[in-house]
Amino acid sequence: MDQIIVKGNGPLKGQIPIAGAKNACLTLMPATLLSEEPLTLTNAPRLSDIRTMTQLLQSLGAEVTSMQDGKVLAMACHGEINTRAEYDIVRKMRASNLVLGPLLAREGHAEVSLPGGCAIGSRPMDIHTDGLARMGAEIELRDGYLHAKARGGSLKGAVIDFPFASVGATENILMAATLAKGTTVINNAAREPEIVDLATCLRAMGAQIEGDGTSTIEVQGVDRLHGATHRVVTDRIELGTYMLAPAICGGEVECLGGRIDLVGAFCEKLDAAGISVEQTPTGLKVARKNGRLKAVNVTTEPFPGFPTDLQAQMMALLCTAEGTSVLEEKIFENRFMHAPELMRMGAKIDVHGGTAKVTGVGKLRGAPVMATDLRASVSLILAGLAAEGETVVSRVYHLDRGYEHVVRKLSGVGARIERVHGA
Ligand SMILES: CC(=O)N[C@H]1[C@@H](OP(=O)(O)OP(=O)(O)OC[C@H]2O[C@@H](n3ccc(=O)[nH]c3=O)[C@H](O)[C@@H]2O)O[C@H](CO)[C@@H](O)[C@@H]1O
Ligand SMILES: C=C(OP(=O)(O)O)C(=O)O
Numbered sequence: 001m002d003q004i005i006v007k008g009n010g011p012l013k014g015q016i017p018i019a020g021a022k023n024a025c026l027t028l029m030p031a032t033l034l035s036e037e038p039l040t041l042t043n044a045p046r047l048s049d050i051r052t053m054t055q056l057l058q059s060l061g062a063e064v065t066s067m068q069d070g071k072v073l074a075m076a077c078h079g080e081i082n083t084r085a086e087y088d089i090v091r092k093m094r095a096s097n098l099v100l101g102p103l104l105a106r107e108g109h110a111e112v113s114l115p116g117g118c119a120i121g122s123r124p125m126d127i128h129t130d131g132l133a134r135m136g137a138e139i140e141l142r143d144g145y146l147h148a149k150a151r152g153g154s155l156k157g158a159v160i161d162f163p164f165a166s167v168g169a170t171e172n173i174l175m176a177a178t179l180a181k182g183t184t185v186i187n188n189a190a191r192e193p194e195i196v197d198l199a200t201c202l203r204a205m206g207a208q209i210e211g212d213g214t215s216t217i218e219v220q221g222v223d224r225l226h227g228a229t230h231r232v233v234t235d236r237i238e239l240g241t242y243m244l245a246p247a248i249c250g251g252e253v254e255c256l257g258g259r260i261d262l263v264g265a266f267c268e269k270l271d272a273a274g275i276s277v278e279q280t281p282t283g284l285k286v287a288r289k290n291g292r293l294k295a296v297n298v299t300t301e302p303f304p305g306f307p308t309d310l311q312a313q314m315m316a317l318l319c320t321a322e323g324t325s326v327l328e329e330k331i332f333e334n335r336f337m338h339a340p341e342l343m344r345m346g347a348k349i350d351v352h353g354g355t356a357k358v359t360g361v362g363k364l365r366g367a368p369v370m371a372t373d374l375r376a377s378v379s380l381i382l383a384g385l386a387a388e389g390e391t392v393v394s395r396v397y398h399l400d401r402g403y404e405h406v407v408r409k410l411s412g413v414g415a416r417i418e419r420v421h422g423a
Helices: 022-034 048-059 094-107 126-134 167-178 193-204 236-249 264-273 308-318 338-344 374-386 406-411
Strands: 003-007 012-017 039-042 063-067 072-076 109-113 137-142 145-150 159-161 183-187 208-210 216-220 228-231 251-256 275-279 283-288 324-328 348-352 355-359 368-370 390-394 416-420
Touching: 003 374, 012 236, 012 406, 022 039, 022 048, 022 072, 022 094, 022 167, 022 193, 022 236, 048 063, 048 072, 048 094, 094 109, 094 126, 094 145, 094 167, 126 137, 126 145, 126 159, 126 167, 167 183, 167 193, 167 208, 167 216, 193 208, 193 228, 236 251, 236 264, 236 275, 236 283, 236 308, 236 374, 236 406, 264 275, 264 308, 308 324, 308 338, 308 355, 308 374, 338 348, 338 368, 338 374, 374 390, 374 406, 374 416, 406 416
Parallel strands: 012 251, 039 228, 159 183, 368 390
Antiparallel strands: 003 390, 003 416, 039 072, 063 072, 109 145, 137 145, 183 216, 208 216, 251 283, 275 283, 324 355, 348 355
């Protein structure tokens, strides 16, 4: 299996292009199921998760063509389709559940394997299924599959109050509501930029949606959606990750395509830790202010709060900050698996339940470490940049889910990083 080798680094300088968002693309792709006409996505990231979603859509009968080295995805889904999303594909990726709403809206029934739990938490589907049930779906779990059927053959608009602003449930209900009869209101909807991106694309396809980006989204169902071309929004998590590289190593790096509004809460914490961020016409320029990094406290929250998907990377930064930082993980119950690996590199971290106390040390030291999930894997690479000596990260297939060309992007600004191919 491949490994990534990182060597402790001096200041970085240059530009890093930020890709289109994985998490936006993974919800935009299933939107193709809502129309008989082609949907084209530009600025798509080249990731294994996108290949998994491609396979899933193809298994349902969609045509998916990847062009321009994967940056453009042309999709079409006409005529009869298969409504069963098989375990063998769905189990690979949580976001596979995002075909449920579109399939139900298009065909009036669907069988989708439960994605199951994963390393960062149990991640149930009750908010999705309760919302679809409010829209007239009968849903039953049998043989590991959600068997869903719209009463009377089609979904109906409803007022849905989410107990938690779930990103995936907002996306599933939003897509389902575009073709439902009547008006759907989602209260306590997620406000993530990926939701706004999905709504923007659906509107381009003819959907009637208002309120995306706020806690109340209203959708007036229409009879059909048409084709569209849509540019995937910038990946705010890849952006935040690469902003941490000069924060850790020093120097100055511009993250091309970066926007403050995508990473506002994250930038506030960087500022408090001693990192300056400047919006330029082309992106975000990040530099380390003078002196040692300072400890900051971080609590993860739904957008616009500090994202859980940047918590592991932020922890890598805080391992060498002056003082003790307290990180509270409020979204997933088991998202500190990077902590023991960082401790192998000399970090001082004390984890109790959903709280991690990180006391900064003068220097980390390179070590063999193991990636346990996507964001954990990149936090180990960032820590490796801050460490003396060599860090060898294994199980990097986690990384390939969410970061394209990580070696090329980091070495392009002067980092000493290479990928070695194992058996
Ligand atoms: C592909 C994608 O976009 N993934 C993102 C999405 O995941 P995802 O859409 O799975 O995240 P959710 O917002 O749904 O989950 C947040 C919390 O709600 C819980 N929950 C969720 C649904 C449900 O029916 N019942 C329930 O209890 C989850 O277990 C979790 O504790 O948002 C997360 C939170 O920002 C990010 O970390 C993921 O990167
Ligand atoms: C948790 C993540 O992804 P997923 O929801 O696909 O597991 C992530 O992108 O950090």
